[in-house]
Amino acid sequence: MPQVLTTNAQIFCPHGGKGVSIPTVPKWTVNGGIVLLEGDTGTLTCPFVLCPCVGYTLKSMGLNATTIDGRKVILATDFNQTFTGLPLLITETHQAFDDTTPAPLPENRPAPPPSPDMADMTKPVVLGIPPALAFNTMTMMPAVITATFTLTTAFPLKWVLTMLNGVAKINVDLTNGLPPGALVVPPGGNWSSPSLVVTVTLNAAFMAALGPGMHHFWMTGVSRRGLSGFAEVILTVT
Numbered sequence: 001m002p003q004v005l006t007t008n009a010q011i012f013c014p015h016g017g018k019g020v021s022i023p024t025v026p027k028w029t030v031n032g033g034i035v036l037l038e039g040d041t042g043t044l045t046c047p048f049v050l051c052p053c054v055g056y057t058l059k060s061m062g063l064n065a066t067t068i069d070g071r072k073v074i075l076a077t078d079f080n081q082t083f084t085g086l087p088l089l090i091t092e093t094h095q096a097f098d099d100t101t102p103a104p105l106p107e108n109r110p111a112p113p114p115s116p117d118m119a120d121m122t123k124p125v126v127l128g129i130p131p132a133l134a135f136n137t138m139t140m141m142p143a144v145i146t147a148t149f150t151l152t153t154a155f156p157l158k159w160v161l162t163m164l165n166g167v168a169k170i171n172v173d174l175t176n177g178l179p180p181g182a183l184v185v186p187p188g189g190n191w192s193s194p195s196l197v198v199t200v201t202l203n204a205a206f207m208a209a210l211g212p213g214m215h216h217f218w219m220t221g222v223s224r225r226g227l228s229g230f231a232e233v234i235l236t237v238t
């Protein structure tokens with residue numbers, strides 16, 4: 001089992017905003033850091049003023065059985081997101097001794113090694129091509145724009161596509177697209193093959209409706225262990 005997540009962990013949003021976790025049950029500490037539980041929240045001092053990340057609510061992926069007062073303990077590797085749908089970047093530094101197993105062990109027997117997907121500590125690699133797109137509301141050109149995201153990991157789980165609308169200052173989950181103006185192929189966020197290509201196609205009406213300004217498309221890929229990688233594509237509407 002990876003490290004449990006404590007209030008000592010370094011947590012950042014992708015914009016570099018620092019997170020401060022707010023523990024609710026101070027019953028278990030590691031090196032003075034309180035172990036965090038499902039439902040605990042945190043604040044982010046996010047510098048991205050167009051659509052700041054604000055904070056987070058921690059969720060367990062259910063990959064460990066440890067609970068405190070019936071609430072799941074969060075692991076440092078569990079995938080967690082900002083309120084705006086972006087991945088949290090988590091670094092926990094305390095030492096961990098792991099003798100946990102799915103079933104009780106006979107006395108004096110060492111724990112078996114974790115399965116390959118649970119032992120994989122390599123973050124997915126996500127690329128967004130092209131990184132910058134442009135649309136002109138006067139000419140309504142180009143009529144269609146396509147961005148391509150390539151996601152790679154040995155043990156895939158899921159992906160999430162989030163749009164930060166820099167004019168309306170809202171975040172929109174685009175994992176299923178918003179037909180007919182924004183098509184995402186394949187939609188849905190399921191990720192089963194080690195290499196996946198997801199295309200996002202925007203039509204002129206959709207881009208014009210976003211309004212003049214910068215709009216950010218964030219693709220996050222998540223491995224079965226919970227590790228994530230991301231890419232950002234920026235659409236500038238003039």
Ligand SMILES: [Zn+2]
Pocket residue numbers: 013014015016017044046047048052053054
């Ligand atoms: Zn942020």
